[in-house]
Amino acid sequence: MCGINGIISSHTPDKQAVIQRMNQRLSHRGPDDEGQWIEGPVALGHRRLSIIDLSAAGHQPMVSACGRYVMVYNGEVYNFQSLRQSINYPYQSNTDSEVILAAWVRYGKASVKQLEGMFAIAVWDKQEQVLTLVRDRMGVKPLYWCNNGQGFGFSSEVRALLASGLVEKEISESALVDYLRYQTVQTPATLVKDIYMVPPATLLQYFPNSQHVSTENYWDIRQQYTVVPHTYEEVKATVRQLFFKAVEKRLVADVPFGAFLSGGIDSSAVVGAMAQLSTHQVKTFNISFAEEAFSEAKYARHIAQMHGTDHHEIKLSPDHFLEHLPAALKAMDHPSGDGPNTWMVSKVTKAAGIDMALSGLGGDEVFGGYAIFKRMAQLEKMQALWRLPLPLRKVAGKALTNLRPGVASAKMADLLALPGYEFNKAYAFSRQVLMDKQIGELLTVPLPSEHLPVAWLNQNGTAKHAHNQLLSRVSVAEMETYMQTVLLRDSDQMSMAHALELRVPFMDHQLIEFVLALPDGMKFPVTPKKLLVDSLPDLLPHYIVNRPKMGFVFPWEHWLKNELHSYAQERIHKLAQQPPFNQQAVLNLWEQFLKGNPAVTFSRIWPLVVLAEWSNS
Template sequence: MCGINGILSFKGSQLDKTSLVKLMNTAIAHRGPDDEGIYTEAAISLGHRRLSIIDTSNAGHQPMSSSDGRYTIVFNGEIYNYIQLKKDLSSYYDFRTLSDTEVILAGFIKYGPNVVKHLQGIFAFAIWDTVEQKLFLTRDHLGVKPVYYSTTNEAFIFSSEIKGILATQLFKPKVDQVSLVDFFRYQRVHAPRTILQNVHVLEPGTYVEIDGKQIKENRYFTLQHTKANSDITRHSAAKEVRSLLEKSMEQQMVADVEVGAFLSGGIDSTVVVGLMSKISSQRINTFSITFSQKDFDESTYSSLVARKFNTNHRAIQLHPHDLLEALPDALKALDHPSADGINTYLISKKTREQGIKVALSGLGGDEIFCGYPVYSAVYKLKQMESFFLLFPSSFYTGLFQGAYQLTSKNYFLKLAESFKGGENYIDNFLLLSRQTYLDHQIEDLLKDVNLKFNSLQGVSSSFRNGNQDNILSLTSYFEMNTYMTDTLLRDADQMSMVHGLEVRVPFLDLNLVSYVMGLPDHVKKGKYAKNLLIESTKDILPEEVYNRSKKGFVFPWKYWMKNELHSFCEERINSFALRAFVKENAIKELWNRFIAEDKSINWSRIWQIVVLEEWLRKNNVSE
């Protein structure tokens, strides 16, 4: 993994591109502590920071140019099928290195932009054609690796991180008001927007070509939710899933440095560690975080798994004072405001301190194997369809509002809101399922707010128009295009790369994802959440792991925010309340209700405001 930067100046520009790209490289130096490079010619300057994983010799230095000098590439990521691609291209191109970077370059020379369709891996890269004076910029199929861009009157700018773009100081950063609403709704901003005006993130499965001031965007991959094969049995599906998982693991364990793994003791991380142990002849290094608060601690299960597979396991116990000490640096590492990610920051830090450069993660397992509560909720709503047709939707709105008043559970409030949309109650529920603030609550907190635009309407429309008999795959499609891409993957990248650690995600192998997305609901649904994954790996999964209640990798934030982190949070809440777009009294009242144990105020609703205020401060965003 690495960091990439670039500035393509427009005709008449007098920008000192090389100096600006040096600043960009410095801003993202943490992504590539092993090497640095800059390429400049009349119209463009490309920058690179290198974390050496494949071909750690100087031959892998970037920016890398083709033998004839026409094409120059900067690349971040890993291409898992590069060895086979290299064989296919060997008669066409004279390779000089062992790196996967040169394989992409050779593929681009042969296939042009269609090279992306031949790549299996995680990537973001740019290629400059000095003859055509054209820049090609792309991102991988599922969005594991990010790339951001901005356009001014003088140039097109891109970087692996927003920090890189802001380092140029070519424009004053301002909050995008549409994105602000998005953040309050979902604790994230959905691609292609970011929290800032004029800074965009390239969407997964997309590339852009920049020719002069003309920017042309093309989508080369779209996650499909196709009609399922209803005849397939769970046994045959489980067998194929196991085969695809093993192939993915074998590919993603390839590196010229030591590979470790995150181990929480949940199903996904246990599967990853179990398969690694079967494939590797070496003892696996595993890492976990434990807590003194027993309700959040999973060390019993991570230790059990570590013993079963004889891993070299390191459990890092986290105390409140440890978090308080690390928090300023962790929040500074956030390249984009997110209510999540601190957990990844801390475990990545400890992993890298042990000399590990690559760690495998179970990220993606919940999305493709239906592990979240939203899957069972949507499935039940679909199963009860005939019941919900008995009475007008207003009846169910009232029913669930009553349940909310009795229990204070936001689940019932969201169900009540869902039925206000009539027959579209299932996709309305999906839109609401991950909302932390409902629209009327946002109106109470922000001034001059426009709620008409919802960034998820496109994904929601695809859900509504999809094959409703395959409701679980449709829900996977929704989750993967929203929460996974714009929260989990973004956080995993920025919070691991700040330590120079590459995180790989074997569950997001394209062949595996495509296969599971095409399976019918009856194959996936069963006694357990993630039933199909359990069935395919039961020989390595301890029963204690899959027979217990699901726990997310969550810190005891509520307790900490009311105790050790109380002053830290309160100061930022009060500061945020003074911003021009905020209703001061409403924000302060929200904090007071949280402290007073109002059950309707979840800790995450407060924490996202704290994180946003801290991010705006650190990046000098005043409006």
């Protein structure tokens, strides 16, 4: 796990100084080693966090034995040992990095299809004069790039690209609207104008001679996977096998490791599998709160005792959190409405001597854990409503908001006002944080007409990448948006702020492919994540499965109105004074939150606080 950088520019005379600046901005990602390689217009940089083969033989940038390729790489390839045995190459180390390079020498860019893991890779081909950037299938590891008249640059983080001097920190107005809608910016855009994110499962190539950029997908989550018909018992057995295999792959490390344990279904499953597979006592970490309504500590303790883990409970008070909040937000490379929770647990985990930890992130998206899965199923059944006259539907929507004021009613009213029902728009509305009317009041610039979070399938399933099953379509939508652009990005930047590698077994692409191919009837969450629970009965006791779903969240609503009130208010006032915001509208939204307006919850306010902190940093 590391940080990678690079520039290709004929207009930058002192490339060594530029790469040093970029490396320095990524020092938190790789405290164990630093390297750079410069030749002609090309400069590559690397910061290393040693996880596999801790020796100096893993130094990067790494040059192939033939001298043709130079590589920098961030991540972990879990099947590197089997790949190593299949490729004849004069290895000088035991790293997965060198195996990637050996595969590239033998197979070229086609080699990425053989890699299983989380990775961001950059390979410079000295012979063909082409740079290739690669990102893993699920987008676990980040990779950003920019290209203008001054040159081409790439990095693991936005701030390192800004340090290159190739691009300025100017907020994109269209991306700002996206952020206000979804508490993040959807790939490939970022909040910074002219900086982009390489999409997951994508090869991006840059040709310096023509300054041309091309992209191609090497895997597609939206393709229609097919499986031979199975009985439910056979499906459960396969899910269990694939899940245990996914966890086992992620236990390969030459450093101490542990796991985040919230006490929910997903993290409990991961810890249970780790306990069965590991030859050492598993170390687990949990955050607990003084506010009992938000504390999951008792559930985590139960799982820790059940599997005999070395359990660490992190007692967190508002004062303690406020003390660390500025540092947590400073670590946020790209703003979003999530993150400080992972920063806190990562900090304590690293302080306990752990360099790598497993997380239960992704279980909700794969196995239908969120309320949106049932909500989308209900909407599909209610399509007859959109055959009613539009004026009647608008009246019904207004009556609903008057009868039950709140976010859900406001979204349903907006849906009823559409010409007809569409899966795409229903999903987008369900995931919106601030609705367009609210955003229009907050900004002094017009909103773009297109607001779907992804270029999605048409609902009739006639597109090339059609999923016939509704739950699979929701899963993919969740994974391509909220999971990749909020949860995974925040998990990476907040764990790597402490040089802690985070691995996510539920993001195993083989497990995902199998579950996406299953019919809705086998995985509909009539009980919480039924298929996963049925597949792992020995790991998930009744006490955990039927507990109230809380999620790995902080008691923001209470804190923002009390202990964090002055902190948040100061930043809200700063944001209100920045263009293109309407000052009075921003302050009015804050006041509505403080007064308890059910349509203005903490999730509508906290992203504004984060944005203010990030834009002024």
